[in-house]
Each structure stands twice: as C-alpha cells, then as structure tokens.
Amino acid sequence: MSPPLLELNNIGITFGGLTALEGVNTQVSAGQIKAIIGPNGAGKTTLFNIISGIYTPTVGEVTLNGEIINGQEVSGLSPHHISEKGITRTFQTIRLFEGMTVLENVMVGQHQKTNAGFFAAAFRLPSALQEEQRIEEKAMALLEQFDLADRAQEVATDLPFGLQRRVEITRALATEPKIILLDEPAAGLNNTEGHELMTFIRKIRDSGVTVLLVEHDMEVVMGLVDEVLVLEYGRPIADDVPTAVQSNPEVIRAYLGDE
C-alpha cells in the first residue's frame, strides 16, 4: 500500500482549559473522498482549522506526503504556506471576496501560480500582462468545467446561495490542490442543490483531487464517501468504511443517544 497522502498523528488542541480535540489519528489516501462527521460541537471544523494551518495543535502533527506541515515544532507555517503545499479549503459560512466578480474570485485562487510584484504591476510589464492572460484563461477553463462560465462577470456575492458555494469550491480548486477540505458543503442547500453538489464532488475527485469533507448529516455522505471518521466531543469514535460505521454501536449511541 502506498503511504497516505495526509496523516494526522495524535492531534490534540486545548483552548484555555477546554480540550477541543484529543488523540485524533487518521489517514487519507490519494484519490479518496473521506468524510468527518459527528454531532454539533464534536470538533470537526476545529480539525479543519488545524489541517489548513489556521490553528497550531497543542500536541500531535499533520503530515502531507510524509512531511510535517503543522504541529508544535513547525509552528510559523501560515495557511498560505499550507495552501502552497497543496491543501486548500472552503468555509462553513461562505467567504467569497466581496465586490469581486466570479472570475476574479477564481483568479485569486491562482495567486501562487503567478509572481508579478508591485513594480511589474505598476508599469504593466509584458511579463505581468502575459501572466494575467494566462490565469484568466485558466480560471475561465475551470469555470467552464464546473458550469459557471456564464456567471463569470457577475459579482460573486450576488449569486444564489447554491452557486456561491460552487464558486467557493471552484476558487479553492484554482489553487491546484492535492487535497480540498470542504466544510459542510451541503449546509443550507435544498434537495436538488444537494444532489448537484454530490455530482460536483465526484467530479472533483475524478479530476484527481482528494476530498476531505465535514458533514453534519450522516445520510448525506453515506452514498458518496469511501471512508468516514466519526468524532464525538473531540475524540474519534470510529474510522472506517461507511457500512461499518453505520452499524457501529458507538456511532449509533452518539447520534441517537443511550436507550
């Protein structure tokens, strides 16, 4: 078996006296769709914040292809470094860039693939202009791939909610990540939009990007994902294929309560 793409080793984090996560171990292999599920307050988003470099864990480390990218000994790596290494994400509450068009939002995702600085920009040097054209084409191609091309010139925050979510995901994909973290991508979507999203996520995986998603609702993810990590009160209680997780008594207890 090839080594896992992403590995979490004994991750724990405390805020003040509160332990938000403890002893989280898991692996994500390349090409997988994996879900992190659990009741409200289980620490799912906190775990995403650790993987994407927004928080540094109190103990444990995150490795990408065997390289430690987050942990006490490498603190100082900002999210933009982690993004550069190939992990990007979306947010539970959509964070599109206000006042910018769909195209511009996606072009920000290509930021690391360009390097025009202040000087080149100020004097419109040919290198900067070529670069602009290149990433504009690239962004348009992505928008076409995900059926957003006709919305390219619209202000992103003016779009319907479901489309905003797709723009946010497309923007993240523009960073050309190895792994994309989707934080509750189905939240607030209606049934039709939800189904479209599932197709969309499969499309992402088929394009070669590994998907890790947080979901609140177990039913949503069961038909979609390869593996599920279940968290409860910051601790992992199951990490397996969906069918095994569904029949796991611990998981049933966490979701339905003791009888």
Next chain:
Amino acid sequence: MLKSLREKNLGILALIIAVFFVGWLEQVEPGGVGITELTFGIFTFNTVVRIGILTIVVVGLNILVGYAGQVSLGQAAFYGIGAYVSAVFTVQAKALGIPEAIASAWIWPWFLMLLGVLITGGFTWLIGRPILRLKGHYLGMATLGLGIMIFILFRENFAIKPSTVIITGGLDGLPDVPRLSIGSYELWPLHRYFYLVWFFAVSAIIIGRNVVNSRVGRAMRAIHGSEIAAEVMGVDTAKFKLQALVMSTMMASLAGSLYAHFQAAVSPTPFDFVASLELVVMSATGGVGTIWGAPLGVTIILGLGEFLRANLHFLGAGSEVEPIVFGLILILIMIFMPEGIAKQITKLFNRRKSNQQTPEVSA
C-alpha cells in the same frame, strides 16, 4: 475587458488635456482669465496645485484603505516626513554641515525628495508588520498614535549641541525652502510648478490604477474581503498589507516634498491629526476603492472649503460657522452616497446606458 480598459484610458486622456488647458490659460496670461473664472471663483490656480499634491496622497490612501482594507488615521504624518526631509536638509544645510557645493546643486532637492520617500518607506516597512497585525479600530488607534508621535517630532525644537541651531523650527517651522529647478531652468513661476505637480499626480493615478487592476490589487481586495479566505487561497496577507502601507506612505512622502517646495516653507500644522482625518474624509467622499475617487474627493473637499470660506461672510463669524456647514454637507454626502461620489457617478452612467439599451433589446 478591453473595452473597459479603453474607457479608463479615456479618463486619463481627458485629465491630461484638462491639465494642459488650465496650465496654458495661466501661462499665457498669469492672473488673467483662467481656472478661477471658469469655476466662478471657487478654485484659484493655487488651489488646483494643492489638489494635485493631495491627489497623490489620497491615491495611496485609497489603495491602503479602499483596496487592502487597512485603516490609516496617521497618513498626514508621512506626508510631513517628506516635507520636513526636503525642508530641513535644504534650509538647514549649513547648520548640518552639508558642503555648500552639494547643498546648492540643483539636483540636491530632487535627491532629498527621493531620500524622503526612501526614509518613509523604510520606516513603515520596519514598523508595518507588527502594526498591521491589528485589525479594524485597533489598527486605526495604532496609526493615529503613530501619526501623533511623528507630529510631535515636527513640533519640537530639536537643537544640535553645543550650537543652538534649531532643526525643525518648532511651531514656527522653517521658512525659505528653495524652489525646484532642472539645471538652470527654475520650476517657477507657479504654472511651471503646476505642470510638475500634475505630472506626478497623473502618474500616481496611472500607477495606482495599474496596481489595483493586477495580481497585487486582486490579492489586496481579497484581503479586504476575507483575510482568512485570502490566506487559504495562498495569499501572503501580511506581505501584501505591508506593501500597501509602504506604497501609500511613500506616495504621501513624495507629495510632502512637493508641498514644501510649493509653499516654500513648512510648519507642523498641516501634518497633524486633523490633517490625517481630512485625508480620510477626502478619500471617503471620493469613494474608497476607486482610484478616480482620489482626485474627485480632494477637489470636492478643497473646493467646498474655499467656497464656504468665501461665501459665508453674511452669517457673521465665518470661521466658526464654516466647519458646521462643512460637517453637515459631509454627513449628507455619506447618507446619500455612502460609497463615495466616484461610484455614484459610475452608477448613474451605467443606469443611463442600460436605459438606452433596453428599448433595443425589446424591439
């Protein structure tokens, strides 16, 4: 995309033509029919030069506040650094032991202008990172404090011991700042200086516009929208915030040097806290987040000030009534055009355009 770019270049072209026209009127007949008559006495030629100088500052401020979303309530102090570097090292050259041959060379003030820009840029580059970790009101407080500290440096009577030469001139400031010249060609009378100032102002507008319409500008706007989202998109937010701050303060310093040689004197008052606030007001009136908002905002605020000063005599104690009316007008502008005048104009223009197009579509 190409079309909108051409429209923007049209604006620049119109501005350049206007500059040459106003300059030419003054040149052929100084004090004759000119901008004063064309604007019914609101703008003197002198005011138009000041508009040019402040446009440079406000373009920088618009990039910092409007695009990168970082507040500065101390911008006048950086404007002051440029002015004082230019004034101190020319007026006090002898006292500072700068050889006569250097201090009297025509290139010396130009070198000081550059030096001021580098000092200001270097200084804000050093202090920028810790300060820019602050957000919103806290950043406002920090820049406000910084501005006041720099202002105090201008105001104090620093003396080199054992002699008693006063460096900054304290509250009285420094008189007799020389005019600029290129070789033996003096950039004075005023119409010559006017061309110089507006050369820099138009350049600032072009450079500002290029920067915001680039990868750098996009990164800044992303930071404004959501810092954390910009980070996970791979934008080094600390770096781009710092670049915006350094660029804006360097532009302020350049304008300060131009101001010193224009007034031929410096004193601390134009660089105090109130001046910083005025710059923010100009920026907000024109519209933060638009480069054209800078010249518009400066023109409106300076014009309004001049107009009220000239026309409120009948109310009696003009000096007290003027700020009240001024404040009232600002409140009205902010209520009815919260995004600033530049965006309001764009909106009106777009509405008219779409109104014109609608019948064609339905026909």
